[in-house]
Amino acid sequence: MKDRKAITQSGGASLAWQSKAVLLTVAPWTAAQLVLEIHAWMRESVSVAWTTLAVCGILGLTVWRMRSGTLAAAGLGAAIMGCLMYATAQSPYASLWRRGALWPVLAVMVLTLAATRVGRARKAALGFAEGPQGRNAAQVAANLGAAALVVTLGPLIPLIGPENPMFTAMLAYAALAEAAADTVSSELGQVFGGQPRLLTTLRRVAPGTDGGITIAGTAAGIVAAAAVAAVGIWSMTGSVAGNWMGFGVILLGGVFGLFFDSLLGATLERRGWLNNDAVNFLGTLSAAGFALAVGQALAGFLRG
Secondary structure, three states, rough: OOOHHHOOHHHHHHHHHHHHHHHHHHHHHHHHHHHHHHHHHHHHOOOHHHHHHHHHHHHHHHHHOOOOEHHHHHHHHHHHHHOOOOOOOOOOOOOOOOOOOOOHHHHHHHHHHHHOOOOOHHHHHOOOOOOOOOOOOHHHHHHHHHHHHHHHHHOOOOOOOOOOHHHHHHHHHHHHHHHHHHHHHHHHHHHHOOEEOOOOOOOEEEOOOOOOHHHHHHHHHHHHHHHHHHHHHHHHOOOOOOOHHHHHHHHHHHHHHHHHHHHHHHHHHHHOOOOOHHHHHHHHHHHHHHHHHHHHHHHHHHHH
8 A cells, every 4th residue: 555755766776677577567568459459440440549549648748747757657658548448448439538448547647646746745754755757667567557458468368258348347447446546545644644554463663664554544545446446337337326336346356456555565565575566566466356256256146
């Protein structure tokens, strides 16, 4: 439950290879998938192809100009967003502005950017403020890469398959919900949460300690996950009220990932075995995995 300090710049030189590994896992696949998607959509719907590219390009430039991310980070974020939008586009394409991953990704962006800017003076005094150039590409890969991998690789996994693209999108949105929850819980917990406690022992620890949580930060993270889940379900179905099961699958995945992230922080990261980027990446993957388990269990229950 930390995404702070943009942060130890990914956990120290000795573990920098983990940040590179996350980046190399996400960036080449995302770039290749984006090229394939553009080619396919140019043949199916030119308007979808160009509209998606324009939206992603504008948002990427906005993030860079706001100094919320480096140029490489903004470019990778735009590519990930493009993959998500192409993979979740629904017919009729005239409603592309509402359907698909555009709004869940925007929800994550708004929540994380807002949370990062709250209490900046206090965070700077504690040494946890984000750097002047914002996040780097490895941090973007760690927080958003799992969603892109899930939505593009999901149809190839037997448990998911290509038959239910909405379920695949739900798993990706669970990863996005965890990413938002992780950042919001950390950023707001530093400002409003007081002294954190270690997740594994509940012992009081210093602010910024790996695996440290606060009640205020945790509550804020759960609210952020719920917001992304609600936007995700709305973007797929046009309604949240009639789709509580899907909302619950995304939310439970995001909340599970939030606590799993903190568990990794309190154990493996504290021991120097994982750095922050690796923890964040595994946290988002765990959110999608738990959402998959919950969705399969619910499907089995409903089948009787």
